[in-house]
Amino acid sequence: MDIRTGELSNPHVIKLLQAHHNDMLKHSPIESIHALDVTKLTQPDITFYSLWIDNNLAGVGALKALNTTHGEIKSMRTSSNYLRQGIAAQLLKHIIKQAIPRGIKNLV
DSSP, rough: OOOEEOTOHHHHHHHHHHHHHHHHHSSSGGGGGOOOOOHHTTTTTEOOOOOOOOTTTEEEEEESSSSSSEEEEEEEEEGGTTTTTHHHHHHHHHHHHHHHGGGEEEEE
């Protein structure tokens, strides 16, 4: 397992993020969709992570700093080939681990 920072230009990451957004559009009212597109995920207040297993994309997630002590988890998605294998849990643990030294005390 390899968790990488960035990778937003990787076609596999782009495809997974597009699938995430399309799925949100299918299952949620438009006013409830807060998924970010690739360009918004490159903003300086967002750190994007991708989890790879044997160079295959298993999932993605991001940490957005809302202020100096509050953060938001964004764009969590597991690739369909890796569902129910703990990928989201691994990404969540990583995001929390990265948030702590930044002084983020609350994550939503």
